[in-house]
Amino acid sequence: MLNTRIDDYTQPDAEQRRYRALFISDIHLGTKACQAEAFLDFLRYHDAPRFYLVGDIVDFWRIRRGVYWPQAHNDVLQKLLRKVRKGTELVYIPGNHDEVMREYCGSQFGGIAIERQTIHTGADGRRYLIMHGDEFDVVVRYAKWLAFLGDWSYTAALWFNTHLNAVRRWFGMPYWSLSAYLKHKVKRAVNYIGEFEQALSQEARRNGAQGVLCGHIHHAAMRQVGDVVYINTGDWVESCTAVGETEEGVFEIIHWNPHTGVRTSGTPAKEFEAAA
Template identity: 85%
Template sequence: MLDTRREEEEPSDAGVQRYRALFISDIHLGTKACQAEAFLDFLKTHKAPKIYLVGDIVDFWRIRRGVYWPQPHNDVLQKLLREVRKGTDLVYIPGNHDEAMREYCGSQFGGIAIERQTVHTGADGRRYLIMHGDEFDVVVRYAKWLAFLGDWSYATALWFNTHLNAVRRWFGMPYWSLSAYLKYKVKRAVNFIGEFEHALVQEARRSGAQGVICGHIHHAAMRQVEDVVYINTGDWVESCTAVVETEEGVFQIIRWNPHTGVREPETSSKELEAAA
């Protein structure tokens, strides 16, 4: 029998933040690094009539090497299904780690629409192309064996990072991400992120959209690139980030602290407009 205790702990309406839409990617259910409990806490207090799952929700790459599926991972799926039953419009865009679901693009299962990519129209009428983004990762496209090797290296860095932060917590030190440090301090990684963003912006422009919302590289970001707004939702492995659109049409990156359960707003599209 499924453990439904977490589902019974719904907060009062007073503690819920309501938005026009939620954008979430890279949960990586089925991996030990997945922050499933933090995501459940976030989802309980952040509601919207439309939710976009922007790829890599279930990590079939890792599951093929051995099944790891604790109760909180099952609770995430049950929670999403419950939101659909309540009337939430949920769109699922598979990524490279759950690419098996791409065979079902264009179909609906239990009220969940599966799409290769889609367009979200903001409250102000601007169009945002939504896709996972691995289509513009040359390693994933042309050297998949290297992508698997990179996935193993990333998992190893996360394992070391977990133990390192256990020691840091013992000494009262804040959380620090080794893999994020390596990713953004290495020149090639920085160049890759820049090229990735540029490719997504070009695709949005070709599609006639004014913005693009993606995932894949586990790096939450929101920036104006010429005439296109680039938004990356981040992940629920390290950064615990999501993107929301308010009723006024403002997009925000929300960082959820898995240790304190406190939301930390970051860049917003309103700030981008003010800086322009």
């Protein structure tokens, strides 16, 4: 059964919350959409002796088209490296946007282990397969040109979303995500997410794991898929989410609001419904 808990934290100046492990993906450093400042703020209030970076940390696809690298993006890397120097165990699993790093899988650099995929053993002894997930994205595997086109469309949607929310803030309205709305409303996108979850869960079974932790689709979720626990870390482009495992072995989706500094640890009850 899925081991979860819902905890709400509404004080941005609360004490730092420590986890047994933290799982983070899809920061997309090197892009204007990356919410590096929000991630740095997240790191001030969350820590763990072990970090898993689950792919698309640096967006080399975008960097090839023109370098965008503000100080905050550099600060993210420096902050993570500083943690490693202080003894934090950091496992980096490259994704499709930072696939150039896959050439170094199996190596260690400055205390950072680079792996194609790995197994995390939870506090309760359960095994969780950790991988980015693009390996099970048909578009990325067999039609990379279409993936690049989709990446451009996503960037355009984010540009529109940024300007729309600037107007909404002017009128005192809350943040609203266009792409998240489309993901939930468009039937094809919903079917894609369901198929992705099923494929990753099947891969976990093949590896003798009871769960899978991934990223790639920018959709944070935690649910039971048959006999496998499926957990997606989300992203730091829009949703600003990560996953933490407590010392008791409870996995939580951590939502960090970049506009208010309010965090919510846990995930809505509807996320725990078993996938059909």
